[in-house]
């Protein structure tokens with residue numbers, strides 16, 4: 001399994017203990033966490049445990065999220081993470097996610113990271129299907145997916161009890177043959 005995935009501007013690499021401060025900073029930012037599943041407040045203990053678990057995890061263990069740290073090639077700064085897990089019921093299918101610190105949004109980095117992740121999942125792991133979900137209010141998230149050619153397959157209305165209210169969800173997916181024909 002490769003450890004690093006590289007793009008023009010980014011290196012997707014394993015988390016290290018040095019990522020604690022930037023990781024904690026963006027996970028604690030209410031603008032970043034608003035539509036994300038982690039509980040708040042996001043504490044230093046939680047961040048330490050997250051990194052400790054990840055350091056020993058291998059990508060591609062069905063049912064377990066694997067997160068790459070996203071690093072800027074130019075500065076070495078850690079600016080976010082992108083992740084996938086293989087479905088337990090069918091490990092030829094994956095779900096993906098991405099998070100960037102607020103200061104690094106709006107520069108195309110999330111899309112660049114996700115494009116490399118898709119190459120890894122379809123090209124290197126040979127998966128059949130990749131899916132993602134997001135809140136319909138989270139426009140930056142569904143815009144990336146639509147710009148990349150993901151198909152919106154579902155719009156669930158207030159189906160998820162989430163941070164004290166019923167949230168809705170868009171679900172997107174892409175098949176390997178669709179990715180190959182882009």
Ligand SMILES: CC(C)(COP(=O)(O)OP(=O)(O)OC[C@H]1O[C@@H](n2cnc3c(N)ncnc32)[C@H](O)[C@@H]1OP(=O)(O)O)[C@@H](O)C(=O)NCCC(=O)NCCS
Nearest residue numbers: 032098099100105106107108109110111133134140141144
């Ligand atoms: C979802 C999230 C990752 C999107 O980040 P993002 O930076 O908006 O996404 P992209 O990398 O696709 O960047 C696109 C923007 O960068 C701009 N951009 C600037 N330079 C660019 C470049 N070289 N290449 C591509 N786009 C560029 C685009 O024009 C676009 O701006 P627009 O949305 O105003 O049209 C980010 O909002 C985030 O981390 N949110 C919090 C976590 C979250 O909710 N994650 C999703 C959970 S499902």
